[in-house]
Amino acid sequence: MKPRTTTHEHPPAPVGVSRRATAAGRIALPEPAPLPMRLDECLKTRRSTREYAEAPVPLQQLSALLWAAQGITSPGGLRTAPSAGAIYPLKSYVLAFRVQGLAAGFYAFDPEQRALTLLAKAVGQERVAKACEDQQCVAECAAGLLLTAWYGRLRREFGGATERLALIEAGHIGQNWHLAAAALGLGSVSVGKIDPVAIKLLLPVPEDEHPLYLLIGGMR
Ligand SMILES: Cc1cc2nc3c(=O)[nH]c(=O)nc-3n(C[C@H](O)[C@H](O)[C@H](O)COP(=O)(O)O)c2cc1C
Secondary structure, eight states, X not given: OXXXXXXXXXXXXXXXXXXSOOGGGEEXXXXXXXXXXXXXXXXXXXXXXXXXXXXXXXXXXXXXXXXXXXXXXXXXOOBSSOOGGGOOOEEEEEEESSEETBOSEEEEEETXXXXXXXXXXXXXXXHHHHTTTTOHHHHHOSEEEEEEEOOHHHHHHHGGGHHHHHHHHHHHHHHHHHHHHHHHTEEEEEEOOOOHHHXXXXXXXXXXXXXXXXXXXXXX
């Protein structure tokens, strides 16, 4: 599909959630750790991993996972993962449980600023796991990337194909996360079994966004 435009429209800030925070509330991420593995090796070694070591993930490695998932790679704002019409309807949130150099919490990730904004402190990992069919890997992981969909502009452009296009895009982002994890020697797995209603009760996700997919990871 041809991009209609390269300008980026963000949904309106929801009540009670400062999505694109002020400069003061932003945490600039460090340069992403280099990915020291050839693509064919990443593809060969990527495997879903559901058990993680206790050790925290360094912030530079989390920065690399986020860059792989949704990094900006062109002056016009295009990203590592493709997006129908370059609309980028998926919003990224970080669940930090054990990240060296980052307080535990739930953060909005802004790919354009490569920055995090704290939205909630001390999110209970067990409760997040419960909202994901009580999966042990969620209870054990060091960090996760929650993708939510904001359908506003996508629906205006693509009508009935909206949900399908958003899901396809989530898959692209997921594979980028996993390949970067493989390159860094981290374990990772997709978590599709999530309860979007429970997630929204637990985490300050804007009302007009829909939780789609959780990508998690940790040290092996
Ligand atoms: C869309 C999607 C959702 C998934 N959801 C889960 C999940 O909720 N829990 C889980 O343990 N694995 C989940 N997986 C991982 C699959 O179980 C895994 O990819 C499959 O067993 C193949 O193994 P591999 O990834 O090591 O090649 C999901 C994978 C995909 C693509």
